[in-house]
Structure formats: C-alpha cells, structure tokens
Amino acid sequence: MTNDVKDLEEFSRELQKQIMEHIRRQYSLTVIDHWQNPRNFRKMENPDGYAKVKGPCGDTMEMSIKTREDIIIDCTFQTDGCGTSIACGSMTSELAKEKSLKQALAGIHSNEVLKKLGGLPEADAHCALLAAETLRRSINDCLDKKR
Numbered sequence: 001m002t003n004d005v006k007d008l009e010e011f012s013r014e015l016q017k018q019i020m021e022h023i024r025r026q027y028s029l030t031v032i033d034h035w036q037n038p039r040n041f042r043k044m045e046n047p048d049g050y051a052k053v054k055g056p057c058g059d060t061m062e063m064s065i066k067t068r069e070d071i072i073i074d075c076t077f078q079t080d081g082c083g084t085s086i087a088c089g090s091m092t093s094e095l096a097k098e099k100s101l102k103q104a105l106a107g108i109h110s111n112e113v114l115k116k117l118g119g120l121p122e123a124d125a126h127c128a129l130l131a132a133e134t135l136r137r138s139i140n141d142c143l144d145k146k147r
Helices: 003-026 029-036 083-096 101-107 110-117 126-146
Strands: 049-054 060-068 071-079
Touching (some): 110 126
Antiparallel strands (some): 060 071
C-alpha cells in the first residue's frame, strides 16, 4: 500500500470515530442500537393491517401488522427516513408485538416511543410521532377490514 492510501484510510477511521462520538453525545445507546440494528425492518406479505404515512419532514414510513385473535403477533416497518426514523420505527414495532389491538391503540404514542428510546433531541422528536401514527393507522386498517 502506498503512503497516500494509508493516510486516507487513517483519516477515514479518525473521521468515523469523531462522527460516532458526536452521535453518542446526542443520542442514547438505545437509539443508536435501534438505528444500527433495526428490528422488524422488512416488508410483510399479506398483512392484516397496513399504513403508509409521510411525516412533516418528508420521511415516509410504512407499517404492517399481523394478528391472531386481536393480538398483534408481528409488526414490521420500512422507512426512507433518517436514523431516528429507523430507530423510532424499530422501537414502535417492538412495542406493538404481543399487545391487543386495543392496548396498542391506547398505549403506544410518541411519548411512549420517546421514553423507551431514552429521548431524542427536540428536532428529531417528530420521528416518534410518525412511527406511532403509522402504527395507529395500520391498526385502524386492520379493524376496518374486520368490520
């Protein structure tokens, strides 16, 4: 390897380290974990409920649920959004599992998502609202189909 390539690789590693240090100062370890290792980030085939919502920042989130006897047995999401949208979708999908439709509607709101993530900077809090609203609409879609 040439010295230029080695210097570039060292610069890249140092820059990545500085970026992660900055991120760790702004976000909880839980947010970082759900961002880097999102749970349930996939498309669901034949969901019982589905919603697609565009947030105020332009991020779009899709959420699908599968139920058995009004219990959410699976919840998946997809988003074209930023790391905090991914973290919020991931946490929301985890919170929904094994809850009844009624429990999820009543108990999973943006404040609950923010609390479970350990908070977000004010500029990113709308991502929790996007995830909670997308879940709510997917539940309502499921209930509408059952009627």
